[in-house]
Amino acid sequence: MEIEYLTEEFRLMPEGNRVGSYTHKPRILILYGSLRERSYSRLLAEEAGRILAYMGAEVKFYNPDGLPLYDGNRSVAHPKVQELRELSIWSEGQVWSSPEMHGNITGTMKTQIDWIPLALHAVRPTQGRTLAVMQVSGGSQSFNAVNSLRILGRWMRMITIPNQSSVAKAYNEFEEDGRMKPSSYRDRVVDVMEELMRFTYLTREHAEFLVDRYSERKSKD
Numbered sequence: 001m002e003i004e005y006l007t008e009e010f011r012l013m014p015e016g017n018r019v020g021s022y023t024h025k026p027r028i029l030i031l032y033g034s035l036r037e038r039s040y041s042r043l044l045a046e047e048a049g050r051i052l053a054y055m056g057a058e059v060k061f062y063n064p065d066g067l068p069l070y071d072g073n074r075s076v077a078h079p080k081v082q083e084l085r086e087l088s089i090w091s092e093g094q095v096w097s098s099p100e101m102h103g104n105i106t107g108t109m110k111t112q113i114d115w116i117p118l119a120l121h122a123v124r125p126t127q128g129r130t131l132a133v134m135q136v137s138g139g140s141q142s143f144n145a146v147n148s149l150r151i152l153g154r155w156m157r158m159i160t161i162p163n164q165s166s167v168a169k170a171y172n173e174f175e176e177d178g179r180m181k182p183s184s185y186r187d188r189v190v191d192v193m194e195e196l197m198r199f200t201y202l203t204r205e206h207a208e209f210l211v212d213r214y215s216e217r218k219s220k221d
Contacts, residue, residue, distance in 0.1 A: 025058040026200045029091035033098035033109030035065055040136040040170035044189070045097040047180040048134065048165075051193045052095075057200075062087055062112070070114035081115050088116050089123055092207075093130035093200040094158070095193075100137045100145040113152050126156040128207025132196040134165040134189070141168035157211050161199050163192045 032045040049059045067080040075081060088094070098109040116125050131153045135145035146164045153160040167173055167185045180186045203210060 022205055025056055026197060026204065027090055027092045028052050028057045028059050028095060028196070028200070029087050029093075030059060030061045030095045031064070031097070031109070031112050032061075033064075033096075033106040033112070035108060039099075040167070040174065041097045041099045041134075043174050043178050043180070044134055044136055044165070044167060044170070045095065046178060047186070048095050048097065048132075048189055048193055051190055052197070055193065055197050057093075057197065060087055060090070064108050064112055067108075067111060067115065070111055084112060084115055085117070085120060085125055088125035088129075089120070091129055092204045093132075093196055094126075095132045095134065095196065096149050096153070097134040097136070098145045098149060100135050100142055103142075103144045105135075105145045105148050109149075110152075113156070116156070118156065124157070126158050128203070128211045129158050130196055130200045130203060131158040131160045132164070132192050133160065134167075134192065136167045136170035138171065139169065141166055159199060159203055159207075159210065161192070161195050163188075163195045165189050165192045 028049075030045045030049050032039065032042040034041045036042075045061065049061060052059050062084055064080075067084065068075040068078055096109065096113075098105040118124065118126070133146045133149035133153065135142070135149070137145075143164075143166055146166055150160055150164075165185070165188050173181055173183060173185055175181060180189070
């Protein structure tokens, strides 16, 4: 698959020669925040997934259709909740793609994040994972959704990369088959995914050390 303007760095570099001692592909989970039949946040997420796979990542998507509203522990055994949590634990990095609705992320996006706990027994499903944030808008370019996603990523103790993607008038930016048209918006998506890969290679081996906290160690004594 050809990716316009993409550097050859990740595709040509042998996995074992990259930063760190891990030899498996970076594990990237992608979440999107809409259930519409032609969801532009999903199309943007799928474009990001193709780019990441081309760069050498192992990519998995979570389909939020059927996920119950967050209700504490009442629905914790629901298959969609368990699937989401297992995928988050599996991941080493994540991509969150949300529409902007009423100046913020959608309830579908927030519900997914609400169902991922900060701690699950001795496992932390998000702590130390890398994160890239993206949004689509129906009108002019905005950054409200990505700003909210950054707040959530920080709260979930993720390593949120500096770059981000915001696609304005998203209905103009995708072909009928769902592929993203060549544009500066698509170039930015490539930039963001490339940066996510770099940060994941640099941090995944040291994730626990990077987010370790004195106060938490003290409370265990």
